[in-house]
Amino acid sequence: MIGGEALIAKLGDRLTGLRGRLTPSAEMEKITWFRAGGLAQALxxxxxxxxxxxxxxAVPEEIPVMVVxxxxxxxxxxxxxxxFVVRLSAKGFGEAEAISATGxxxxxxxxxxxxAALAHDNGIGGFHFYHGIPGAIGGALRMNAGANGVETRERVVEVRALDRKGDLHLLSNADMGYSYRQSAAAADLIFTSATFEGYTEDKDAIKAAMDAVQHHRETVQPIREKTGGSTFKNPEGTSAWKEIDNAGCRGLMIGGAQMSPLHCNFMINTGNASGYDLEYLGETVRSRVLENSGIRLQWEIKRLGNFKPGHEVQEFLGQLL
Ligand SMILES: Cc1cc2nc3c(=O)[nH]c(=O)nc-3n(C[C@H](O)[C@H](O)[C@H](O)COP(=O)(O)OP(=O)(O)OC[C@H]3O[C@@H](n4cnc5c(N)ncnc54)[C@H](O)[C@@H]3O)c2cc1C
Known part of the structure; x- marks a missing residue:
């Protein structure tokens, strides 16, 4: 892989006129909650x-582009x-407003x-769950982020998106193809904004729900750690954390990576974990759960990029079943 400077230089005049910021060889550890990982060729x-x-x-289609x-x-x-990794700036993509009594x-x-705060201020119910989710709306739309019994799909009306060619698409809720923690919308789409619909609710009731969300999180989740939230999706009929606990993996540590003793489906970087430590720990947990209960845990966390040579991690550590 050539360096980021060389990639940008290779594209030459194609990129002139862009108003955004180009950064060669961007350190992804600075923009992930885990504070770990390698470089993006360019950001x-x-x-x-x-x-x-x-x-x-402007960017030829053979050059990969992904959004975070x-x-x-x-x-x-x-x-x-x-x-290229694309990251949407708060200045250009961070506007939010109430567009009707419940929209x-x-x-x-x-x-x-x-x-969540905007919904509260306008007496719009159904968004309190966002109070506890530390991501941004693009990630919520892609992940069908949810908590406290509510999911993004219950609120989405329409999503604006650009495809890899830069063409605009308007997607309805059905077009987003939602299921548990995922959207079937084409993988190349970059969501730029969305409209949502809630319902009329008393502001005090919304505030109480938001406070309950916060209190619950502070009590049961390691929210002040370097983490990626739930590591694995809940399997059908059980909880990922129960299976991890039953397999003896609560607190399990590899290098600087640990399954949180507080909430054992949260993986944490205790200090200087590498991307390898984190993924190796995750696959170790998957292999132990598979051995213990026959359940094949699925990653909820998105793993991106290439392995460093000699630091490859096999799914389930290569365990065959
Ligand atoms: C402490 C903690 C608690 C958490 N609790 C919850 C929870 O209760 N419920 C829950 O659902 N999640 C939870 N998460 C996980 C995470 O916050 C959500 O998945 C969130 O929606 C991710 O948003 P993000 O902006 O951080 O996206 P990223 O992590 O940066 O990206 C996640 C995915 O979304 C895609 N994506 C991001 N932006 C866009 C865009 N504009 N267009 C298209 N695709 C895009 C990325 O390509 C990637 O595939 C938690 C995480 C932490 C650290």
Missing amino acids: FQPADEEDLAAFLK GIGSNLLVREGGIPG IKAGAATPDKRV
Whole structure:
């Protein structure tokens, strides 16, 4: 893989005129909650949707482009991410407003918490769950983020997105193809904003629900640690944390990575864990759970990029069943 400077130089004039910020060889550990991982060959932070469309049209399709949000659900491998990583700026994509008595429009870089606060201020119910999710709206739309019995899919009306060619798409709730912690919308789509619908609710009741969300999290989750939230999706009919606990993996540590003793489906970087430590720990847990209960845990955390040579991690550590 050539360096980021060389990649940008290779594209030459194609990138002139862009208003956003280009950073060669960007350190992904600075923009992920785990504070671990390798370099993105180049990072682009578009100024606004028009700038993003111009960028997508300018970059030849054989060069990979992927989008990240606030990085609260990402594990970046040590070998880094080839091509461009796009990160939406708060300035160009962070506007949120109430558009009717029960409707909200939010840019994809708006923190979920900000949407919860806006809904509260306008007496719009159904968004309190965002108060406890540390990501931004783009990540929530892609992950169907949910908590406290509510999911993003219950609120989404329409999503604006650009495809890899820079063409605009408007997706309905059905087009987003939602299921548990995922959307079937085309993988190349970069969501830029969305509209949501809630319901009328008393502000005090909304505030109480938000406080309950916060209190619950402070009590049962290691929210002040370097973590990616739930590591694995809950399997059908059981909870990931129960299976991890039963397999004896609560507190399990590999290098600087640990399954949290407080909430054992949360993986944490205790100090200087590498992307390898984190993924190796995750696959160790998967293999032990498989051995213990026959359940094949599925990653909820998105793993990105290439392995560093000699630091490859096999699914289930290569365990055959
Ligand atoms: C302490 C903690 C608690 C958490 N609790 C919860 C919880 O209760 N419920 C829950 O659902 N999640 C939870 N999470 C996980 C995480 O916050 C959510 O998945 C969140 O929605 C991710 O948003 P993000 O902006 O950080 O996205 P990232 O982690 O940066 O990206 C996640 C995925 O979304 C994609 N993506 C991001 N932005 C866009 C965009 N604009 N267009 C298209 N795709 C995009 C990325 O490509 C990636 O595949 C928690 C995480 C932490 C650290």
